[in-house]
Amino acid sequence: MAIGSYDEDEHERRERKNADVDVSDDDDRTHYHGTVTYDSGDSAEALLDQFKEIKRN
Numbered sequence: 001m002a003i004g005s006y007d008e009d010e011h012e013r014r015e016r017k018n019a020d021v022d023v024s025d026d027d028d029r030t031h032y033h034g035t036v037t038y039d040s041g042d043s044a045e046a047l048l049d050q051f052k053e054i055k056r057n
Helices: 008-019 044-056
Strands: none
Touching: none
16 A cells, blocks of 8 residues: 555544544643743834844844
């Protein structure tokens, strides 16, 4: 069988496997671990100036 050929048996196996996935309504994550940080960086004016400089080059 060549690469990319249609394999009906494989397709049916995957369909059966996907049909067995149990998805319940209570799968929402309720506990989160870790932190989120961000750098506000330059002001909007400084960023616009930098953008204009980049466009000129």
